[in-house]
Amino acid sequence: MVAENVKAVRTLRVLRFAIIGLIVLTLVLLAVSLYTLFMGLTGAVGGDTFKLSVKIDEATGAILFRLDGNPRNGGLLSIKITFEVAVLSLEGQYVARNSTAVYIEPGARKPLTLTLFISQEDVQRYNLQELRGSFEYKFGITTLWDLVGILQVVKIKGGGEGGGGT
Amino acid sequence: MRVNVKSIIKALLILIFLTVLPLYGLQLMPGEFFKLFTMQGFDIAGLVNKIALIGVVMAALVLLRGHVQKPSGTHLALATVWKVFLLYIVFFALGLGRPETLGLAVLGGEAGGASNLVIFDLRLFGALATVIVALMIIRSVIEFRQIKSKLGVQEPEGGERTQ
Numbered sequence: 001m002v003a004e005n006v007k008a009v010r011t012l013r014v015l016r017f018a019i020i021g022l023i024v025l026t027l028v029l030l031a032v033s034l035y036t037l038f039m040g041l042t043g044a045v046g047g048d049t050f051k052l053s054v055k056i057d058e059a060t061g062a063i064l065f066r067l068d069g070n071p072r073n074g075g076l077l078s079i080k081i082t083f084e085v086a087v088l089s090l091e092g093q094y095v096a097r098n099s100t101a102v103y104i105e106p107g108a109r110k111p112l113t114l115t116l117f118i119s120q121e122d123v124q125r126y127n128l129q130e131l132r133g134s135f136e137y138k139f140g141i142t143t144l145w146d147l148v149g150i151l152q153v154v155k156i157k158g159g160g161e162g163g164g165g166t
Numbered sequence: 167m168r169v170n171v172k173s174i175i176k177a178l179l180i181l182i183f184l185t186v187l188p189l190y191g192l193q194l195m196p197g198e199f200f201k202l203f204t205m206q207g208f209d210i211a212g213l214v215n216k217i218a219l220i221g222v223v224m225a226a227l228v229l230l231r232g233h234v235q236k237p238s239g240t241h242l243a244l245a246t247v248w249k250v251f252l253l254y255i256v257f258f259a260l261g262l263g264r265p266e267t268l269g270l271a272v273l274g275g276e277a278g279g280a281s282n283l284v285i286f287d288l289r290l291f292g293a294l295a296t297v298i299v300a301l302m303i304i305r306s307v308i309e310f311r312q313i314k315s316k317l318g319v320q321e322p323e324g325g326e327r328t329q
Contacts, residue, residue, distance in 0.1 A: 008312045015305040019298060026294040147290040157279035 009060045019034055033148040037073025040141050041150070043072035053058040061123050065116040071136075073104040075143065080104075082140040085116050096122065099138075133158050173232020177225040184221025188214045205277060214264040220255060227251060237313040245306045250300050256295040260288045268292050 012080070043049070050069040065085060073079050084099035100114045126133055134157040142149030192214045203210040227248050234241045257265035262273065269292030274283040 004314065005315065007310055012305060012308055012312070015301055015308070019305065022294060024290060026298065029294075030291055048253045100259070124181050135192075142287075144290065147286045147287075151285040151287070153281075153283045153285070155281045 006107040027034040029144065029148075030063035032076050033144045036073075036077045036079060036106075036143045037141060037148065039076075039142065041070075041083070044069070044139075045075045046142065057120075062120045062122060063118040065114075067114040068111075069112040070109055071102075071104065071107040071112060073106055076106055077143045078099055078103060078105050080140075080142045080146060081112065082138070082142075083114050084110065084136075084138040085114060086136045087116065087118060087133060088136060095126050095133065170232035173228055176232070177229040180221055180225040184224065185218040188217050188221075198235065206273065206275065207262075208273060216258070222252055223251065237317055239266060242306060242310045246303050249302050249306070253295055253299040257292055258293050262286070280288065 019040075049071050050067060053066045053068075055064045055066070063166055067083060067085065069083075080101055080103050082099065082101040084097070086097035087095045089095050096116050096118045098114060098116045100112060102108045102110050102112045134155055136153070136155045138151060138153050140149060140151040173303060183281050192211060195210070199208060224312040231241070231248060234244055246308065254265055257268060259266040260271065263273040263311065264271065269287070269289035271286040271288065273286075
């Protein structure tokens with residue numbers, strides 16, 4: 001009976017410290033990761049960090065999207081920034097899609113380039129010169145071994161009947 | 167039954183801060199605010215109503231916990247319900263008013279042929295909170311058994327009896 005009681009007291013003590021430790025760990029991880037995400041976001045979307053250019057070849061009609069960036073990580077943990085751009089047809093099929101990802105250490109800056117090329121054949125096949133179909137872009141920022149993150153998904157429908165329908 | 171004034175005051179304060187004030191604040195909120203939040207895919211009225219309901223449940227639990235004797239099965243059951251309810255509040259906060267997402271909050275909506283969604287992935291903290299609550303429940307059970315054995319409580323088949 002006494003031995004059982006001692007064992008229970010020990011178990012209770014271990015559980016008490018485990019619970020306190022886990023609560024502190026959770027709160028610290030929450031604060032650090034949210035701060036890192038916020039600082040990563042401000043370093044990624046603030047100022048002239050990203051430049052988007054669209055070039056249309058007058059002779060062939062081919063379209064080239066180019067996204068150049070130099071995001072900075074002002075947080076306490078390393079972050080992963082992902083970008084995905086895509087052009088979809090009126091039927092919702094992907095005409096062109098490309099993505100890139102970059103890991104940035106705390107306090108560091110890393111260049112990022114993403115290009116999306118749509119050939120002349122695809123432009124004509126999907127009537128993209130009349131801005132039919134839709135444009136989709138995804139911007140993600142994760143930290144803490146990709147366990148915590150924010151993802152933004154933007155879809156812009158162009159002209160044409162029925163829009164992008166994705 | 168003993169009257170626990172402390173728990174009554176606590177329950178009243180919870181009701182005032184989580185139920186009465188949010189509902190009153192909702193009445194004072196201008197219509198433009200609702201439109202703005204709705205455009206962002208955020209149901210502010212629904213969120214406030216859920217918070218008010220949480221306030222009512224929390225106040226009821228505080229009141230019940232304050233009026234139950236400690237080394238009893240009812241107290242253990244209430245303590246367990248209280249912990250699970252706290253876990254619900256964590257998921258409610260992580261999911262920005264939608265606990266069923268288990269920490270994957272989605273904001274945004276569609277307007278004029280364009281959609282903009284922002285997804286917050288905070289499921290890790292939901293998982294950690296679940297582990298913490300599970301440990302807390304285990305601790306409560308061990309504590310309850312220890313107190314019962316200390317008091318020399320016997321549990322006959324089909325019910326419980328305190329000697």
